[in-house]
Amino acid sequence: MYPASRAADGPVAVPSSRTDTGPERCTGSTRRAGKTTGVVPRPSPGAHDPEPDAGPPASCVVFVHAHPDDEAIFTGGTMAQLAAAGHRVVLVVATGGELGAATEVGRDAADLADRRRCETAAAAALLGIARVVTLDYRDSGMAGDPANDHPGSFSSAAVDLAAKQVAAVLAEEGAVAAVGYDELGIYGHPDHVQVHRVAHRAAALAGVGTVYDATVDREHLHFVETHLVEEAALTGDLGLVRSRIGVPTVEITTTVDVRRSLAVKRGAMAAHASQIPESTSALLLPEHHFADVYGWEWYVRWGPPGPLDGAETGPRRPAGPVSLP
Numbered sequence: 001m002y003p004a005s006r007a008a009d010g011p012v013a014v015p016s017s018r019t020d021t022g023p024e025r026c027t028g029s030t031r032r033a034g035k036t037t038g039v040v041p042r043p044s045p046g047a048h049d050p051e052p053d054a055g056p057p058a059s060c061v062v063f064v065h066a067h068p069d070d071e072a073i074f075t076g077g078t079m080a081q082l083a084a085a086g087h088r089v090v091l092v093v094a095t096g097g098e099l100g101a102a103t104e105v106g107r108d109a110a111d112l113a114d115r116r117r118c119e120t121a122a123a124a125a126l127l128g129i130a131r132v133v134t135l136d137y138r139d140s141g142m143a144g145d146p147a148n149d150h151p152g153s154f155s156s157a158a159v160d161l162a163a164k165q166v167a168a169v170l171a172e173e174g175a176v177a178a179v180g181y182d183e184l185g186i187y188g189h190p191d192h193v194q195v196h197r198v199a200h201r202a203a204a205l206a207g208v209g210t211v212y213d214a215t216v217d218r219e220h221l222h223f224v225e226t227h228l229v230e231e232a233a234l235t236g237d238l239g240l241v242r243s244r245i246g247v248p249t250v251e252i253t254t255t256v257d258v259r260r261s262l263a264v265k266r267g268a269m270a271a272h273a274s275q276i277p278e279s280t281s282a283l284l285l286p287e288h289h290f291a292d293v294y295g296w297e298w299y300v301r302w303g304p305p306g307p308l309d310g311a312e313t314g315p316r317r318p319a320g321p322v323s324l325p
């Protein structure tokens with residue numbers, strides 16, 4: 001839990017160096033379609049969903065993610081269900097994902113970032129995300145990668161500077177909760193670890209008392225088909241082991257059952273086609289195996305309960321008969 005002094009930090013005035021993107025600026029094109037500095041107005045409560053599901057009063061939750069596609073993989077179902085319940089869901093993406101898999105020979109980093117920006121916009125439209133803010137830091141590699149020394153890399157950015165950018169969004173939106181990653185960045189990627197630091201610092205700056213660390217249930221994943229995060233961590237020469245992915249079950253405070261949103265979540269993952277093509281293991285899974293792996297989203301909450309602790313939380317595994325000897 002946060003120390004008591006944290007909430008007393010209070011809101012701060014911060015710079016507004018951000019970019020807002022909308023799906024309409026990417027329609028029919030994967031090219032950079034320009035940036036705007038405008039802020040999508042925050043609608044009056046309930047205005048964006050006239051018939052929200054029954055539940056607590058609508059509020060805003062800001063999700064901070066490292067790369068385009070992380071939002072769909074780790075929190076897509078949660079975002080969709082919050083939006084369907086009438087909450088305002090805002091996505092902050094720290095980097096352009098320049099170091100992701102290039103799908104076309106000759107595509108340079110800027111081209112890939114452009115494409116991924118548009119893929120994010122498409123995913124956001126599916127998930128009901130009201131606003132996408134890109135911080136425009138540069139993608140970093142794994143620990144020790146020379147890319148981490150690139151000017152503008154997110155992992156080497158000053159935490160306070162990035163946190164002020166996120167805090168500005170939290171303040172503008174009147175957010176009641178921020179979402180980042182667990183302290184090891186789910187699987188150790190330096191940009192993800194930085195998200196943990198930045199999200200917590202931003203929440204402190206903006207006086208937001210509830211922070212959720214998105215993670216995965218390491219023990220759940222042990223029993224199901226391979227999750228993309230395991231592939232990312234365990235393939236290649238990253239020096240990672242399964243015991244460093246996510247957190248053990250006992251550390252998870254909030255499990256969101258997203259099985260009813262799986263079609264939307266899968267669609268949002270597939271929208272990131274440059275990184276998650278239909279030939280990817282995750283998208284080739286039969287429906288029931290996909291549900292086993294991606295049907296729950298896990299968080300470690302800091303501070304008082306928030307919107308993610310609502311009625312949508314559920315058991316980590318399907319309820320079924322228990323056989324006793």
Ligand SMILES: [Zn+2]
Nearest residue numbers: 066067070192
């Ligand atoms: Zn990532």
